Amino acid sequence: MDYIRRSFTYNGKRYCVYGKTEREAIEKLVLKRQALENDEFVNPAKRTVSSWAIECVETYKVRQNSITREKYLQKMQSYVLKEIGSMLLKDVSPIICQQVLNLKADKSKATINDTYQMLRFIFKYAKINKFINSDPTEHLAKPTGYYNPRRSLTVAEERHFLNVLDSHYEPLYFALMYYAGCRPAEASSVEFRDIVMRENVRYLHIRGTKTKAADRYVPIVDGLAKFIPSSASPFELLCKNRYGKALNKDNKRRAWAHLCRLMNIDMGCKVYRNQLLLPFPLATDISAYSLRHTFCTNLQKRGVDIRTAQYLMGHADIQMTANIYTHVDFEIINQAAALM
Numbered sequence: 001m002d003y004i005r006r007s008f009t010y011n012g013k014r015y016c017v018y019g020k021t022e023r024e025a026i027e028k029l030v031l032k033r034q035a036l037e038n039d040e041f042v043n044p045a046k047r048t049v050s051s052w053a054i055e056c057v058e059t060y061k062v063r064q065n066s067i068t069r070e071k072y073l074q075k076m077q078s079y080v081l082k083e084i085g086s087m088l089l090k091d092v093s094p095i096i097c098q099q100v101l102n103l104k105a106d107k108s109k110a111t112i113n114d115t116y117q118m119l120r121f122i123f124k125y126a127k128i129n130k131f132i133n134s135d136p137t138e139h140l141a142k143p144t145g146y147y148n149p150r151r152s153l154t155v156a157e158e159r160h161f162l163n164v165l166d167s168h169y170e171p172l173y174f175a176l177m178y179y180a181g182c183r184p185a186e187a188s189s190v191e192f193r194d195i196v197m198r199e200n201v202r203y204l205h206i207r208g209t210k211t212k213a214a215d216r217y218v219p220i221v222d223g224l225a226k227f228i229p230s231s232a233s234p235f236e237l238l239c240k241n242r243y244g245k246a247l248n249k250d251n252k253r254r255a256w257a258h259l260c261r262l263m264n265i266d267m268g269c270k271v272y273r274n275q276l277l278l279p280f281p282l283a284t285d286i287s288a289y290s291l292r293h294t295f296c297t298n299l300q301k302r303g304v305d306i307r308t309a310q311y312l313m314g315h316a317d318i319q320m321t322a323n324i325y326t327h328v329d330f331e332i333i334n335q336a337a338a339l340m
Contacts, residue, residue: 192232
């Protein structure tokens with residue numbers, strides 16, 4: 001993409017700004033002139049990684065709300081800026097960027113990818129804005145890291161989940177994953193019109209968009225039916241926040257955190273002044289996706305053939321279903337070991 005360049009002279013020195021549009025370039029020009037007049041302008045040669053990263057996020061992450069940007073900056077501080085934040089942009093070399101990324105070699109693939117993307121983001125726009133002549137992150141090599149596979153709930157975890165589901169402020173969101181195998185994004189997108197009747201049986205039409213196979217019809221069992229409203233307008237979302245909008249990432253994160261809190265308490269965790277006390281009995285390697293995987297595991301336990309399970313899960317590749325179907329529950333292993 002070609003950027004629009006605008007320049008001006010101040011106190012005998014030439015300054016340049018760049019923007020994606022004419023308006024953006026002019027706005028930057030005005031802001032830079034005002035900063036110069038107020039003696040606030042920082043010479044590009046003296047710009048630190050931290051100061052540029054903050055400005056970069058505020059400038060190029062404008063589609064995100066302020067809370068999301070703040071969380072992104074916090075993660076960036078932890079992953080990148082604590083290592084090189086005080087350095088000048090011009091002093092950061094490719095080997096330094098590689099060393100920052102290598103520090104995450106023993107972390108998960110997700111952490112490594114986040115660190116990589118943040119480094120690329122900072123220096124890509126630093127080069128575009130002419131703060132540096134070359135991008136030191138162009139040839140970074142990602143460490144392997146480790147993959148943290150999703151798993152189903154154990155029998156005990158499943159029992160505690162069902163014990164507390166009714167008392168959660170957003171039970172339908174999690175019920176859709178557990179009883180219908182919805183992905184989190186699918187669960188938050190279900191509308192009242194998606195409840196359909198076929199041959200006197202109620203089905204949930206999951207309008208999946210991940211692949212063609214994701215669009216499917218799943219029978220509505222009694223456990224799910226009790227959470228579905230009896231009436232609503234056709235296009236009304238069944239899961240929504242207090243403003244009537246679709247659940248966003250923060251809404252989903254808070255809902256999951258509250259579910260974990262309820263499950264911990266149900267498992268015997270002590271509470272003092274509304275705070276949970278260590279140790280937390282609930283395992284930390286489960287997520288909302290564990291409910292969807294538990295749906296698949298329960299299909300296997302009930303003798304549902306793998307092709308039908310593939311359809312109900314919305315998997316494009318039957319191998320994805322097979323990976324869950326062939327997974328042996330650790331509790332079964334423990335039970336077998338106890339009999340030996």
